[in-house]
Amino acid sequence: MAWDSSDHFDYRVVDYTRGWKNLENYGKLESRAGVYIFANERLQIKYIGKAGARRMVLEIDSAIRRDKAFGATLLKALYTNSDANALSLENALKAKYNPPNNLV
Numbered sequence: 001m002a003w004d005s006s007d008h009f010d011y012r013v014v015d016y017t018r019g020w021k022n023l024e025n026y027g028k029l030e031s032r033a034g035v036y037i038f039a040n041e042r043l044q045i046k047y048i049g050k051a052g053a054r055r056m057v058l059e060i061d062s063a064i065r066r067d068k069a070f071g072a073t074l075l076k077a078l079y080t081n082s083d084a085n086a087l088s089l090e091n092a093l094k095a096k097y098n099p100p101n102n103l104v
């Protein structure tokens with residue numbers, strides 16, 4: 001399923017990356033709590049993961065090393081104000097998009 005930009009306005013999201021970033025540039029993201037999304041050039045969602053406070057870059061690095069970025073070239077971060085909101089948002093987005101790399 002392709003990205004739905006209305007997800008930027010979910011009540012748990014306090015900030016988000018403007019546009020999609022090249023996956024290789026993940027080290028430039030803010031290390032805040034939230035959800036990160038891997039997608040291909042057609043914005044088909046491939047993986048959704050969460051990060052606790054100060055762990056965004058570390059969690060993305062771990063997901064890439066575990067091959068969760070398979071088929072993805074782009075990245076977006078949705079920042080939340082708590083670990084609990086990150087977990088809740090991750091679960092909601094995974095249910096909505098059913099990303100293939102979350103299933104393996």
